[in-house]
Structures are given as structure tokens and as C-alpha cells.
Amino acid sequence: MTRLTLKTVTTEAKLLLIGIPVFIWTVIPVYHLFLFAISPRDSATSGRLWPKEPTLQNFSIVFQQKHFYLDHFWLQMWNSLLIAVTVGALTLFVSTCAAFAISRLRVRGGRTVMNLALFTYFIPAAFLAVPMYKAMGNYGLLNNQWALILAMVTIASPYCIWVLKQASDKLPYELDEAAKMDGATALQLFRLVYLPLMVPSLVAVGTYSLLLAWNEYLYAFLLLSNDRSVTVAVALGSFLSADDSPWELLMTTGLIYALPPAAIYYAFKRYMVTGLTAGAVKS
Amino acid sequence: MASVSFRQIAKNFGKVKVIHGISFDIQDGEFVVLVGPSGCGKSTLLRMLAGLEPISGGDVLIDGKVVNELESKDRDIAMVFQSYALYPHMTVRENMAFSLKLRKADQSLTDERVNNAARILNLDVLLDRYPRELSGGQRQRVAMGRAIVRDPKVFLFDEPLSNLDAKLRVAMRAEIKALHQRLKTTTVYVTHDQIEAMTMADRIVVMHDGIVEQIGTPLELYDRPGNLFVAQFIGSPAMNVLPGVLRRSGGTVQVEAKGQYWPVPTGLAGGADGQAVSYGIRPSDLTISGSGNGIPAKVIVVEPTGAETELLVEVGGQQLVVVIHGRTQAQPDEIVHLIMDGAKAHVFDGASGQRIE
Amino acid sequence: MSQAAALPVQSAPTPRKLDSWEFWGRILVIPYLLVFFIFVVYPVSYGLWLARHPASYVKLFDDPIFFRTVVNTVVFLVVAINVKMAIALVLSGFFIQVRWWIKALSVLFILPWAVPSIPTILSVRFMLNPEWGVINTLIFKLTGLDGPNWLNDPTLALSFSMLMHIWKSLPFWTLILLAGRLAIPGEQYEAASVDGASSWQKFRYVTWPSMRTLYLTSTILSMIWTLGDFNSVYLLTGGGPADLTHVLATLGIRYLRLDQVDLSMASIVVALPLVLPLVYIMMKRLSK
Numbered sequence: 001m002t003r004l005t006l007k008t009v010t011t012e013a014k015l016l017l018i019g020i021p022v023f024i025w026t027v028i029p030v031y032h033l034f035l036f037a038i039s040p041r042d043s044a045t046s047g048r049l050w051p052k053e054p055t056l057q058n059f060s061i062v063f064q065q066k067h068f069y070l071d072h073f074w075l076q077m078w079n080s081l082l083i084a085v086t087v088g089a090l091t092l093f094v095s096t097c098a099a100f101a102i103s104r105l106r107v108r109g110g111r112t113v114m115n116l117a118l119f120t121y122f123i124p125a126a127f128l129a130v131p132m133y134k135a136m137g138n139y140g141l142l143n144n145q146w147a148l149i150l151a152m153v154t155i156a157s158p159y160c161i162w163v164l165k166q167a168s169d170k171l172p173y174e175l176d177e178a179a180k181m182d183g184a185t186a187l188q189l190f191r192l193v194y195l196p197l198m199v200p201s202l203v204a205v206g207t208y209s210l211l212l213a214w215n216e217y218l219y220a221f222l223l224l225s226n227d228r229s230v231t232v233a234v235a236l237g238s239f240l241s242a243d244d245s246p247w248e249l250l251m252t253t254g255l256i257y258a259l260p261p262a263a264i265y266y267a268f269k270r271y272m273v274t275g276l277t278a279g280a281v282k283s
Numbered sequence: 284m285a286s287v288s289f290r291q292i293a294k295n296f297g298k299v300k301v302i303h304g305i306s307f308d309i310q311d312g313e314f315v316v317l318v319g320p321s322g323c324g325k326s327t328l329l330r331m332l333a334g335l336e337p338i339s340g341g342d343v344l345i346d347g348k349v350v351n352e353l354e355s356k357d358r359d360i361a362m363v364f365q366s367y368a369l370y371p372h373m374t375v376r377e378n379m380a381f382s383l384k385l386r387k388a389d390q391s392l393t394d395e396r397v398n399n400a401a402r403i404l405n406l407d408v409l410l411d412r413y414p415r416e417l418s419g420g421q422r423q424r425v426a427m428g429r430a431i432v433r434d435p436k437v438f439l440f441d442e443p444l445s446n447l448d449a450k451l452r453v454a455m456r457a458e459i460k461a462l463h464q465r466l467k468t469t470t471v472y473v474t475h476d477q478i479e480a481m482t483m484a485d486r487i488v489v490m491h492d493g494i495v496e497q498i499g500t501p502l503e504l505y506d507r508p509g510n511l512f513v514a515q516f517i518g519s520p521a522m523n524v525l526p527g528v529l530r531r532s533g534g535t536v537q538v539e540a541k542g543q544y545w546p547v548p549t550g551l552a553g554g555a556d557g558q559a560v561s562y563g564i565r566p567s568d569l570t571i572s573g574s575g576n577g578i579p580a581k582v583i584v585v586e587p588t589g590a591e592t593e594l595l596v597e598v599g600g601q602q603l604v605v606v607i608h609g610r611t612q613a614q615p616d617e618i619v620h621l622i623m624d625g626a627k628a629h630v631f632d633g634a635s636g637q638r639i640e
Numbered sequence: 641m642s643q644a645a646a647l648p649v650q651s652a653p654t655p656r657k658l659d660s661w662e663f664w665g666r667i668l669v670i671p672y673l674l675v676f677f678i679f680v681v682y683p684v685s686y687g688l689w690l691a692r693h694p695a696s697y698v699k700l701f702d703d704p705i706f707f708r709t710v711v712n713t714v715v716f717l718v719v720a721i722n723v724k725m726a727i728a729l730v731l732s733g734f735f736i737q738v739r740w741w742i743k744a745l746s747v748l749f750i751l752p753w754a755v756p757s758i759p760t761i762l763s764v765r766f767m768l769n770p771e772w773g774v775i776n777t778l779i780f781k782l783t784g785l786d787g788p789n790w791l792n793d794p795t796l797a798l799s800f801s802m803l804m805h806i807w808k809s810l811p812f813w814t815l816i817l818l819a820g821r822l823a824i825p826g827e828q829y830e831a832a833s834v835d836g837a838s839s840w841q842k843f844r845y846v847t848w849p850s851m852r853t854l855y856l857t858s859t860i861l862s863m864i865w866t867l868g869d870f871n872s873v874y875l876l877t878g879g880g881p882a883d884l885t886h887v888l889a890t891l892g893i894r895y896l897r898l899d900q901v902d903l904s905m906a907s908i909v910v911a912l913p914l915v916l917p918l919v920y921i922m923m924k925r926l927s928k
Contacts, residue, residue: 018734019745026749029807032774033763098672107665113672118926120680122861122919124868126889127911130896130904131687132679138686154679157672177335178368182382182429183356186664192381196372215756218870222893236758237875247766254759265754266747354659 033258036251058252067249069239072227080214080231080257083145087152088210095157095205096198099164100190104176114165121158126218128155133222147223148231152216156209163208167201168194207268211261232257285346285436285469286311287332293340294327294493301327302493304341309486314463314470318480319490319516325473326441328490332471333362333439345436361430362439366446367422369414369429375401376410379428400431403462420451427462438463440472444479456482477517481505489513511636514563514629520593522563523603526633531556538562538630541599543578546625553640559633566593566606568627571613577620582613596621691905700906705894709886709907712798713867716887720802721862724810725855731810732817733847753811761804761875765791768800794884797877801885805872809865813858820854821847857925864918867911 037058039051060066065073098117102110132151133142141147171194179189195202217233224230230238236254239245287309294302302324309315317325330336332343334355342349350358361382369378376397377384383393401407404424414422423443430438440459444452460483463470474480480487481501489496489504489512496516497509508514514522527540536551537544540562547562554560571577571594580596580603587593587610594605594613598621605621613619630639700706735746752760767774768790776787791797828846837845870889873879879886879894886894888911895904 015734015737015739015742018731019742022731022734022749023745025807026751029760029763029767030751030755032767033759036763036766094671094675097668101665101668105661105665105668107662107669110665110669113669115923115927116676117672118923119919120676122864122922123915124864124889126868126870127892127908127915128680128683129870130892130901130908131683131690133896134690134901135679135683135686150675150679154675157675161672172366172368174364174366174368175370177333178362178364178370178429179381180335180355180661181333181360181362182433183385186661188385190664190668192385193370211754217756217758217875218893222896233756233758236762240762240875240878251759251763251766254762258755258759262751262755265750269747269750 030258033251033255036248037255039248041246041248058248059256062249062252062256067246069235069245070249070253072235073232073253075228076230076232076235077257079145079229080233083149083152083231084210084214086149087156087213088206090149090153091156091160091209092202092206094153095160095164096195096202098157098161099168100194102161103165103168104171104173104189104194105186114161117158117161119158120154121162125155129218129222132219136223141223143224143226143229145224145229148216148220149213151219151223152209152213155219156212160205160209163205164198164201168198171197203268207264211264214261286344287437287469287471288344288347289328289332289341290344291341292328292331292338292343294324294331294336295339300493302339305490305493305495306341307488307495307498309469309471311469312467314460314472314483314485315488316472316474316480316484316486317488317490318474318477319496321475322492323490324493325475325488325490329439329441329471329473332437333360334358359436360439361433361435361437362441363423363426363430363443365442367414367426367443369422369425371414374411374413375406375417375425375428378414378425379432382429382433396432396434397428400428403431403465404428404458419447420455423447423455424458427459431462431466436469438468438470440470440474442474444474444476452479459483478519481517487517489516491516507638508563508629509638511561511563511631514631514638518565520566520604520606522565522629523569525562525598525601525603527560527562529554529556529558529560529630529639538628541601543598545578545628546623547628547630548626551630551639554630554632560639561631561633561636563629563631564623564627566604569603569605569621569623570607571596571605571611571619572622573613573619575620577622579618580621582615582617582619584615585611585613594619687905687908690902691909693902696902696906697910700903700910703903705883705886706891706907708884709888709891712885713887715798716802716805717863717866720805721859721866723802724806725813725859725862727806728810728813728817728858729851729855731814732821733843735814735818736821749814750811752808757808757871758875760808761871764800764804765876791877792881794881797881798873798885801873801876801887804876805866805869808872809862809869813862816858817851817854820851824850857922860918860925861922864915864922867915 035049035051038054038056040053040055040057062070062073065071098113101107102114132154136142136147136151139147141150175193176189179193184192215233216231217237220231220234221237224234227235232253236250236257239250288307290306291304292302292306293300293304305328317328319325327336331338332345334350334353338351342351344350345358345360370381373381379397379400380393383396397410398407401410404427406421406424406428409417409421409425414425417425426443443459444455447455456479459472463483472479472483484501486498486500487504488498491512497504497513499507499509501517504513504517508517508522511524515524525538525540525545527538527545530537530539530544531554536547538547538560539545545562545564571580578598580598582594582596583602584595585592586595590608592607592609592611594607594611596603596605596619603621631637632639735742735749768776770776770787770789770792773790775790779785779787788796790800824847829842832842832846867887868889869887870893873885873887874890874893877885879890883894888907891907892904895901895907
């Protein structure tokens with residue numbers, strides 16, 4: 001128990017002075033969402049901190065798709081999930097192969113490929129959106145979920161290759177030489193030595209691309225338009241244009257949509273933080 | 284038969300030539316040490332033998348067969364790396380069994396070889412541990428175990444003891460030597476430490492700047508270094524070298540250096556009168572006496588190490604190291620007299636550094 | 641004693657053959673290269689081709705919306721980024737303190753970054769609704785006055801977009817700067833204490849010199865990413881009122897919806913002279 005001197009008290013007070021506003025600032029938009037979700041329709045806007053009669057009715061309406069706007073809720077959730085998982089898996093595959101080839105096999109031109117990837121990573125995705133939309137049109141993939149999947153893989157891969165390469169460079173090269181002497185082919189090296197040692201980074205990278213795809217709005221909105229094939233993100237956006245939208249249902253859906261990424265993020269927190277901060281700005 | 288031959292081996296990195304046409308042979312069962320200062324090309328040579336480095340010119344032969352085009356795994360060799368290169372995610376047993384697993388060998392054969400190697404190296408109790416749980420010396424032994432399991436034609440060692448502390452290094456040196464005596468496999472060992480070379484090798488290859496300076500048994504290199512570089516590289520403390528002039532007059536031959544006359548081996552045939560030479564004498568071949576005979580030298584520092592005493596003396600502005608058995612009464616700033624046997628002296632040509640016989 | 645005699649051997653120089661390592665290396669980069677060529681090179685080339693008419697640019701510069709957008713973008717960049725990075729710097733000093741509640745708070749703090757933008761931005765959008773939004777309801781309750789129509793005023797609307805952007809990206813940059821702070825050896829602070837430095841002096845002479853490069857690199861990277869922040873503006877204001885809060889990221893979509901694809905591409909091309917140098921700088925810093 002530290003002595004209660006004036007200094008310690010003022011220090012703690014100063015910290016609280018920062019901490020409390022940070023807490024409130026962080027939580028407000030999310031709490032507001034939560035508030036709407038558990039309030040009955042009319043009292044949601046009353047300005048109370050906690051509803052007079054909290055209810056789960058909104059959730060039940062959403063889950064049972066009991067509203068015109070929610071006709072395809074479960075299908076759209078499924079779309080979001082399917083697309084996110086596919087993007088995660090594909091990105092993992094593409095970036096792991098590339099990082100292995102560049103970092104361990106030291107393929108000729110590996111440096112160039114890495115630079116191409118970095119370049120793509122730095123260009124803001126929003127700028128690539130309209131060209132991508134037109135290109136997908138030319139490929140005949142519009143309104144096909146593969147358009148979104150491949151677009152997201154394109155956007156997520158560069159960063160993943162970078163992170164994997166950074167992590168992979170830390171493995172001593174003598175390990176590969178020892179494996180070579182032991183008689184390993186390149187593929188055996190990949191499967192038996194490289195992948196097992198890269199597991200934490202692979203988790204970080206897979207999770208990152210999965211969340212990126214789940215959270216994506218712009219590309220989903222551009223590339224998919226059919227109610228049955230869009231993701232929850234797009235469905236939520238389309239609520240906005242109508243005047244008579246059921247706001248409380250919208251918020252409830254939004255909350256449900258926001259839960260999986262929050263949960264996944266917190267579950268894999270350790271991998272994410274080390275993996276992503278190390279990659280973003282090389283210290 | 285597991286002999287190794289290098290024929291005009293050359294290596295370029297881009298335009299830079301790092302190895303200039305080296306040729307020599309290693310007999311079956313020999314323990315050959317490649318030694319030299321950093322950057323001399325010894326590791327590169329080893330790696331070309333291993334198949335880890337492409338060969339720019341010349342041939343490498345194992346057992347009489349040219350192996351230039353063969354991949355490492357087809358050369359029937361095993362390598363122990365400087366940093367051991369153990370697979371961190373596998374147990375000791377799995378590390379040692381890895382090469383056999385890749386070849387889809389029979390499980391019973393694998394077990395037999397692994398257990399055998401473990402027994403030889405005292406690794407039995409460690410078989411189920413992971414590398415991170417082992418000490419440096421233990422990891423080194425696992426690396427050797429991994430090589431033994433392969434039952435190769437040639438063992439390659441790339442500075443395996445550099446990462447160990449001094450005491451452990453001495454112990455491991457003996458272990459490696461004992462292993463070689465037991466298995467009698469041809470071994471090529473790279474180090475920058477000439478003591479390791481002297482204690483372990485059947486023959487030593489001294490390398491410098493991409494060429495071979497001399498090949499010979501340890502004592503050959505010690506007693507009759509072929510040039511100045513080898514003379515100063517082998518032996519610790521290093522040989523004293525003085526620049527001087529060969530003097531032949533009448534029947535006597537001496538070297539005049541730093542204002543004094545130094546004895547040379549009797550019957551020294553080469554070298555003309557007045558030729559510039561380098562005179563070499565090892566610190567342990569010098570001794571001091573208080574009496575008048577011998578070359579006067581001023582004592583600068585006296586360093587007793589217990590059984591021996593190392594003195595730093597000065598003759599004509601040049602410092603020499605003297606190592607004598609036992610103690611001495613000499614003090615700094617005193618004048619002592621250096622005594623040496625001419626037969627132990629070495630004379631090298633002043634320009635080329637080549638030995639003059 | 642001397643070298644073994646060199647045998648006169650006819651040995652051809654080793655041909656540069658394709659060893660298996662190199663072979664598989666090439667095979668394994670193919671998936672990414674395919675992705676790159678099909679989904680980056682082609683779209684970009686096609687986009688540039690669509691933007692090839694000088695007439696598009698004339699039309700673009702004639703559009704008052706375009707200039708408004710450029711102004712908005714510049715304001716957004718200058719204000720949002722500097723405010724955000726300054727706060728991130730301060731917060732990095734906050735989160736480095738060892739307290740149980742600060743640790744708990746840091747876990748919560750990541751939330752804005754982890755959750756998708758749509759629900760949270762919509763949530764704020766509804767808070768700002770002039771009739772039944774929480775903010776105006778509270779203002780009415782407390783003062784009896786009607787609160788302003790927040791999103792109908794371009795300045796307020798843009799400000800809230802910036803706030804949303806900061807809300808979303810602050811955690812990430814705080815983490816980065818926190819990592820930078822953690823890399824500073826504690827002894828430097830101890831030495832400063834012994835020398836009698838105050839908190840401010842410690843920051844100025846120990847923390848800042850070590851963090852300076854990271855701060856700068858982060859700012860540059862943040863500029864690139866903020867340029868691409870579509871959601872914070874589009875989902876909050878839709879670019880309105882009356883197209884007055886568009887930024888470069890949303891402008892392209894506006895033209896697309898108006899079926900003016902050439903203007904859409906042109907607006908992106910026009911942004912390139914700003915984006916490309918920043919990208920170049922980032923790549924140089926990262927390959928050091």
C-alpha cells in the first residue's frame with residue numbers, strides 16, 4: 001500500500017482525469033447501440049441511461065426475421081461468415097506461400113514481389129474500389145460473391161505477406177540448411193519445419209484477414225447488390241436510405257453484427273497486437 | 284572408402300573472387316581441419332562441399348565421384364552447424380530421427396540408430412526434451428547426434444565450438460576427437476581457432492585470402508612453417524618476427540637484425556648475403572640469462588602465469604615475447620640476455636615470406 | 641608440407657541449373673502474382689485508361705463540388721490527423737502506467753478498432769438525429785431548447801466525421817506509439833531523474849527524441865489511410881448536406897452513382913500526386 005502522500009493523490013487524480021473521459025469516449029457509441037437494442041421501440045429515444053423496461057424483444061424480432069427489412073437476415077449473416085472465412089483461408093494460403101518463397105527459399109525477384117505487395121498495401125483501398133468495380137464488371141463477376149472474396153484477398157494479402165516475412169526472417173537460416181542436409185525437399189521444409197514454427201503469426205494473419213472481410217462495407221456495397229447475396233454490412237447500409245426504417249431493429253442487427261469481431265479480437269488479442277504492431281511500423 | 288578431393292575449386296560472389304583455385308585431397312578416415320582468419324574462405328569451401336553454396340569453378344569429389352551437381356541430400360554427408368540449428372518444435376529424439384523420417388525409413392531402424400547415437404553421446408535421458416530446455420553443450424551434442432544417425436561418408440563441422448564458453452570448449456574438443464577415434468568417419472572441420480586445429484587435426488589446411496598457405500600435420504606446421512603467414516598464425520603466443528638481413532661471411536651464416544646478430548639453423552643453404560629476410564623465433568624457444576652471453580634486451584613487462592612466465596622485452600626498438608618455464612627474478616627496466624638455439628630459428632624471404640631452408 | 645599437386649582436370653564451369661529450392665520458390669509466388677495481376681494491375685490500368693480524356697478533368701475542375709471536396713479533404717487530413725496523433729501520444733504515456741484499472745481500460749480501448757464501422761457510425765448518426773436523437777433529447781431536457789440539426793450544417797457534419805474517424809483509428813496509433821515508448825530503456829528516465837528533470841523535461845529530452853521518427857512515420861502512414869477513409873464520411877453524412885461534406889474517398893462513389901465513371905476515375909487520378917509521394921516515402925522508410 002503506497003503512502004498516501006499529496007504527490008500520489010495528485011498523480012492518481014491526474015490519471016483518472018484522463019482515464020474517465022477515455023472510458024466514456026470509447027464506450028458511448030457502442031453503449032448507445034446496446035441501449036437501443038434492449039429498449040422497446042418508443043422509449044429508445046428517451047435519453048435515459050438504462051431503459052425503463054429492458055427487453056429482448058428486438059433480438060427476437062431480428063432472429064425470427066419478422067420484419068420486411070430483415071427478410072434475409074440469417075442468409076446475410078451466413079454470407080458474411082462464409083465470405084469472411086473464405087477470405088481468411090485464401091489469404092492465408094496466398095500470403096504464406098509467398099512469404100515462404102521470399103523469406104526462406106530466397107526466390108529470385110523476391111524483393112520485387114515484396115515491394116509490389118507493399119505498394120499495394122499503402123494505396124488506400126477506397127481509391128482502388130471504383131476500378132475494381134469496373135474490372136469485376138468486365139470479368140462478369142458482379143453480384144457474385146467471389147468478386148468480394150477475391151477483392152478482399154487482394155487487399156489483405158500484401159499486409160499479411162509483410163507480417164509473415166518479418167516474422168519468418170527471425171528464424172535462423174541455418175535451420176533450413178540443416179533440413180536441406182537432412183534431405184528435406186522444399187515442400188517438406190515448408191510442411192514440417194516452417195509451418196509449425198510460424199503458427200502464432202499464421203493465427204494473427206488469418207484472423208486479421210477474416211475480420212477485414214467481415215467488417216468491410218465499401219467493396220461489399222459496390223460488388224454485391226442482390227438482397228440474397230449481400231453481407232450484413234450492406235444490408236445495414238441499405239436501411240439508411242428509407243425513412244420508415246425500424247431504427248431499433250437496425251441497431252439490434254448492428255449490435256449482433258458487431259459481436260463476433262469483438263469476441264474474436266479479444267480471444268486472439270495477444271497474437272493480433274504483437275503481429276500487427278510489429279508489421280505496421282518497423283521499429 | 285570416403286575420400287574427399289578438391290580440384291581447382293574456385294568461388295566468385297559476383298565479380299569478387301573469394302576462392303582462387305584450391306586443390307587438395309583428404310584420405311578416408313582423416314580428421315582434417317580448415318583453419319584461417321575470418322574471411323579466408325574456409326567456411327565457403329566447406330559449404331561448397333556440403334552443397335549449400337554453388338561452385339563457380341573446379342570439382343569436388345567424394346569417394347572418387349564428382350558431386351558438383353548433386354544436391355546436399357544425395358552426397359551422403361552430415362553437417363554440424365555453428366549455432367547447432369536444432370528444430371525448436373521437435374524433441375531431441377525427433378530432431379535426430381528427422382533425416383530418416385524424411386527418407387521414410389523403417390521405424391525400428393530409426394529407433395536403433397537414434398538410441399545408438401544417444402548412447403554414444405550421453406543423450407539417453409534427454410531424448411524427450413526440447414532444445415530450449417538444453418544447455419549449450421547438450422545442444423551441441425544433439426547436433427552431433429543428428430549427424431551420426433545419418434551414418435554418412437563424411438562429417439562436416441562449421442565452427443561448432445564458437446558459441447561455447449572456454450571451459451566447455453575444451454571438454455567438447457576432447458569429445459569430438461574421441462568420437463572420431465571411435466567412428467573413424469572422414470571429418471572436415473572448420474575453425475578460426477588454431478588451438479582447436481592443433482589439438483584435433485590429423486592434418487591442418489591453413490587458408491588465407493582464398494588460397495591454401497600450407498597443408499601438413501600439426502607438428503609439421505609448427506616446426507616447419509612454409510611461410511611467414513603460417514608461422515605467425517600457428518602457435519600461441521605468436522612467433523616473434525624481426526626484419527633483418529642475411530649475412531654470410533666465411534663459413535658462418537647469421538641474420539643481422541635490430542643491431543644484433545641472431546643464430547640460424549646450421550646448414551642453411553638458401554638466401555644470399557645481404558638478402559632481406561624475416562627472422563622468426565617462437566617465444567618458447569627463447570630463454571633469458573642474467574650473464575653476459577646472448578642478445579641484450581630490456582625487460583618491459585613480466586607476467587607470471589603460475590607454471591610459466593611471459594616476458595615482454597625490447598631489442599632495438601622492437602618488442603619480443605619470451606615464454607620461460609618457472610619463475611624469474613627479472614624486473615621491468617632491467618637488461619637481460621636472450622639465448623636461443625639456432626636450429627629452432629626460422630628464416631623467411633623478406634619479400635615473398637617463403638621459408639628459406 | 642606443400643600443396644598437393646594440381647591434377648590437370650578438364651572441368652567445365654558449373655552451369656547455373658534450376659535447383660529445386662528455386663523451382664518451388666517460383667511456384668509458390670504464383671498465387672500472389674496471379675492475384676496481383678488480375679486484381680490490381682488490370683483494374684488500375686483499366687481505371688487509368690478510363691481517365692485518359694482531358695475533357696474529364698476539365699469537367700472535374702468545373703464542378704464546384706470537386707473544389708469543396710478538396711478543401712474538405714485537406715481540412716480533414718490536417719485537423720484529424722494531428723489531433724489524433726497528438727492524443728495518441730498523450731494516451732501512450734497514459735497507458736504505459738502500471739495500474740490494474742489502466743490495464744483493464746486498455747483492453748476496452750481497443751473496441752472501436754475491433755468492431756465494424758457500420759453499426760458504430762450508424763449509432764452516432766442516430767445520436768445526432770435532430771428530432772429523437774439522444775443528444776438533442778438531452779439538450780431539450782436540460783435547457784428546454786431545441787438542439788441544432790447537427791448533420792445539416794456542413795461544418796458540424798464534417799467535424800463529426802472527423803470525430804468518428806479519430807474514434808475508430810485512435811486505438812491503433814496509440815498502440816503503435818505505446819510500443820515505441822516501451823522500447824525506451826528505463827535507465828534513461830532514471831538518469832534524468834537523478835539529474836533533476838521534471839516530467840515535462842523528461843518528455844522533451846528522453847521520450848520525444850526516441851519517439852520522433854516513429855511519430856513522423858506514423859503520421860505519414862496515417863495520412864495515406866485517412867485519405868482512404870470512406871466509411872467515416874459516407875455512413876455518417878452520405879457526403880451531404882448537398883454534397884458539401886464529400887472527401888476524395890467518397891467523391892469517386894458519388895460520380896459512379898451519377899453514372900459519370902470518367903469523372904470518378906479522374907478524381908482518383910487527381911489525388912495521386914498527393915498519395916504517391918507519401919507511398920514512396922513510406923516504402924523507403926520501411927525498407928531501411
